[in-house]
Amino acid sequence: MERANLNLSQWVWWTERDSILLAYYDAGADEFTSPSTSGIKVNLLYIQRPDKFLVTGEAPERDGFSGTDVYNGVALAAGKMTEADMLNQEIEIAEQFHEALLNRVIANGYERKAETLPLSDHFMRKYEVGVRQAKIYSTPQRDGTISTVKPLDF
């Protein structure tokens, strides 16, 4: 038997080579077959990278933006960031963690001189606390469910 742990005929997915693969497992024949029909809807629920801030004239890296689509809370023009709205962008990471982002950039700035390295460490530690809090915030999905967070050293 090809899959000892799979004993029911069903559709399954897995990832490989930076792709998602879909197949129907036939328990009777013990084989996987690809979708035979076009146009079947597949929904992907996933964790994504935040959309980057754009400087004037830049276009989003991510597909799906064109014309006057809204990106980071502002309207693009011909699919690109405008000078008028560039500074009004707002990242989709929750507001309470924006200060943590600032702390990391401030830490990076203080890294450039030997005499300010202790300040860099100080702000980097504050950033790390923010990352841990963001992880805890995202785990119960804001529904208030009590969940156990496995301690990890970031």
Add this chain to the structure above:
Amino acid sequence: MKLKEMIERIQQHHPDMGVVEVVRSLNDAANDMGFRAECIESLDQFDTVADQRVYKLKKHIIKIKGVDYDNKTIKKLIGRPIKRDLY
């Protein structure tokens, strides 16, 4: 917090940092936090193609949490089939 306020607050510490440098550094920070805290969840949809098993994932996807096929949740296969399909 809007980008303008973020830049102003960073420049209070580092007045020599230009706007583009601040934006690039903020993007690095957001990318790191998004990856490690997994704090942004999204949903996308695509259509199957006949006899095609492999569908390229977009670059902004960090981790797949669930898949529906024809509006029904399907299970993740642990490992992969012994016979590898190229397409």
